[in-house]
Amino acid sequence: MKTNAELKAEAKALLQNRWKESILMCLIPTLLTILTVIATFIIIGALLYFFFIFFQDYMHSLESSSYVSTDNGGSSGSNAGGLISGLIAAFFTAGISWTFLDVYRGRIATIRPFKDLVRGFRSPYALGIVVIYLLSVLFTFLWSLLLIIPGIIKSYAYSQANYIFYETYENTGEVPRYLDTITASRQIMDGHKGQLFLLDLSFIGWHFLCWLTLGIGYIWLNPYIYATKSIFYANLPKE
Numbered sequence: 381m382k383t384n385a386e387l388k389a390e391a392k393a394l395l396q397n398r399w400k401e402s403i404l405m406c407l408i409p410t411l412l413t414i415l416t417v418i419a420t421f422i423i424i425g426a427l428l429y430f431f432f433i434f435f436q437d438y439m440h441s442l443e444s445s446s447y448v449s450t451d452n453g454g455s456s457g458s459n460a461g462g463l464i465s466g467l468i469a470a471f472f473t474a475g476i477s478w479t480f481l482d483v484y485r486g487r488i489a490t491i492r493p494f495k496d497l498v499r500g501f502r503s504p505y506a507l508g509i510v511v512i513y514l515l516s517v518l519f520t521f522l523w524s525l526l527l528i529i530p531g532i533i534k535s536y537a538y539s540q541a542n543y544i545f546y547e548t549y550e551n552t553g554e555v556p557r558y559l560d561t562i563t564a565s566r567q568i569m570d571g572h573k574g575q576l577f578l579l580d581l582s583f584i585g586w587h588f589l590c591w592l593t594l595g596i597g598y599i600w601l602n603p604y605i606y607a608t609k610s611i612f613y614a615n616l617p618k619e
């Protein structure tokens with residue numbers, strides 16, 4: 381298995397002369413990321429503002445004040461929204477990742493930005509992405525009931541399932557069993573989860589810079605990350 385530095389170097393080489401197409405292919409997920417960053421700053425600013433108002437009122441009066449409490453019933457709606465947004469992201473991520481994988485393997489030479497972006501929405505991939513996503517979320521949640529750490533570990537173990545589903549269908553023409561792809565991902569990630577975790581950590585500095593630019597930096601960072609992770613999968617020992 382190649383080192384993370386070697387994987388990132390190969391990702392840069394893959395993106396060379398393909399930056400324009402790669403950026404366009406990642407445009408929708410990147411815009412969603414930018415909106416998330418901006419929304420986060422707005423929420424943080426609002427919380428700081430309301431905290432300041434609360435603190436100011438508290439200093440002027442020690443009498444109890446009536447504040448509108450947050451309705452906990454909204455948490456279920458928030459969780460459902462997170463599940464749906466995660467599923468939509470999974471469709472886009474699959475199309476982008478599979479395209480970079482095909483470029484790396486030499487199956488294609490040209491990226492078709494918008495056509496490749498929606499590859500995951502086609503049959504039989506769409507159903508596979510949905511089922512694998514839901515199963516992965518379910519299994520990760522169940523492991524998280526023990527502790528947070530086991531849940532994180534299992535999320536890394538299941539992270540290659542979409543690649544396996546795609547390559548199995550492309551190579552055999554047969555739709556693999558969904559549980560089999562998750563099991564296969566867990567098996568090939570045995571001994572490599574730590575490397576993928578460190579690979580994610582290696583991008584922290586770039587994420588910080590992107591946040592300083594209100595997410596604009598993700599225009600370049602997202603293709604770099606997707607390409608690197610596709611190359612990570614391609615170099616995983618499959619036996």
